[in-house]
Amino acid sequence: MSKNRIIAVVVLGLLVVGAQALAQAPAGPTIPAHYIQDQITSVALAGNVLGDPATRPLLVYLPPSYAQEPQRRYPTIYFLHGFGGDQTNFLGWGIDIVSLATDLRAAGKMGEVIMVFPNAKNAYGGSWFARNPLTGDYRTYLAKELVTYIDTKYRTIADPNHRAISGYSMGGYGALSLAIEYPDVYGAVAACSPVSDMQASSDVPPAPGEREPNIVDWIAANHPKEGPYKNAAGAIQDLVYGWAAAWTPNLSKPPYFVDLPVKFPEMTAIPAVYQKWVDADLIRQIKRDGANLAKTPILVVIGRGPTTISAEVVGRTLVAALYEKALSFTYVATPGDHISDARIKVSTALEFLYPHIAAPVDAK
Numbered sequence: 001m002s003k004n005r006i007i008a009v010v011v012l013g014l015l016v017v018g019a020q021a022l023a024q025a026p027a028g029p030t031i032p033a034h035y036i037q038d039q040i041t042s043v044a045l046a047g048n049v050l051g052d053p054a055t056r057p058l059l060v061y062l063p064p065s066y067a068q069e070p071q072r073r074y075p076t077i078y079f080l081h082g083f084g085g086d087q088t089n090f091l092g093w094g095i096d097i098v099s100l101a102t103d104l105r106a107a108g109k110m111g112e113v114i115m116v117f118p119n120a121k122n123a124y125g126g127s128w129f130a131r132n133p134l135t136g137d138y139r140t141y142l143a144k145e146l147v148t149y150i151d152t153k154y155r156t157i158a159d160p161n162h163r164a165i166s167g168y169s170m171g172g173y174g175a176l177s178l179a180i181e182y183p184d185v186y187g188a189v190a191a192c193s194p195v196s197d198m199q200a201s202s203d204v205p206p207a208p209g210e211r212e213p214n215i216v217d218w219i220a221a222n223h224p225k226e227g228p229y230k231n232a233a234g235a236i237q238d239l240v241y242g243w244a245a246a247w248t249p250n251l252s253k254p255p256y257f258v259d260l261p262v263k264f265p266e267m268t269a270i271p272a273v274y275q276k277w278v279d280a281d282l283i284r285q286i287k288r289d290g291a292n293l294a295k296t297p298i299l300v301v302i303g304r305g306p307t308t309i310s311a312e313v314v315g316r317t318l319v320a321a322l323y324e325k326a327l328s329f330t331y332v333a334t335p336g337d338h339i340s341d342a343r344i345k346v347s348t349a350l351e352f353l354y355p356h357i358a359a360p361v362d363a364k
Helices: 003-024 097-106 138-153 170-181 215-222 239-247 271-280 282-293 316-324 342-358
Strands: 035-041 055-061 076-080 114-117 163-168 188-192 298-303 330-334
Touching: 035 138, 055 138, 076 138, 076 170, 076 342, 097 114, 097 342, 114 138, 138 170, 163 170, 163 342, 170 188, 170 282, 188 342, 215 271, 239 271, 271 282, 282 316, 298 316, 298 342, 330 342
Parallel strands: 076 114, 076 163, 163 188, 188 298, 298 330
Antiparallel strands: 035 055, 055 114
């Protein structure tokens, strides 16, 4: 096995192990009193074949002056969680996003905002923000129903110039993907460690003459049988099946209703299925529709330090795709890995987003 393929296996392997560990962790953190625990019932998610609930919890953080200044309206940032997580993710991982925002305000680097944390988890651990009958329509749920709900119930500045989206890992993928499809909804985007490329599993380019390892290689090496992984409680928590439910659902194929890009037991690729996965990744979305982001401030923040907890996902091809589309963007390399410097990445996202959504409309 080549050095590049070994790295590819380690990167994706640690991503899955990290996600499964988070999914098997004890019940989520206690919700601090400064969050509103809210919920929304989504028409777009109703009736999904997986049977996931259409009523979803969410957390809303209102800034300190919200109760004292009843006429004031605020910009809004939506934060999307990672695979295996839920709306409480930005309370864990050592992030404490409210503490980060408080520190940035004290340093004069950020003003007051409303922050919204939706739930995008499904029966396989994460929805990947898909739109299909199997999972339901997470894109309409998040970009239309949720935004309308928040703008109606809370005192937001209800226009895209004062609304941003961010996310971590799976959520970083979702933030960029939704910003591409809905440039009229989100005025700025910050993607933290976004999962982005199904054709390149490593940040080490292949040696001359070698093929770039891809997701099919990893599945063949690490998914020995056709069947999802389950956590200690017996619930399915499988990154591969999450991707398949999002990108290659098959309602005529119970009990999991998906097509995988690998044929079992031969462990060979199924090109038609694999191509659909590739078409759904961020690289191909940017190549097709990246021009939609021409007026959108973009941040990509990815760990580039040594691996201490979980190897970082591939980033070089995402940056190249943004360059190739001639998009203006900010790229920040942080000193840790996929999880260890989560606090730095989220702080960087907050500091980046605030000036763009706080600016007067005529200044953008």
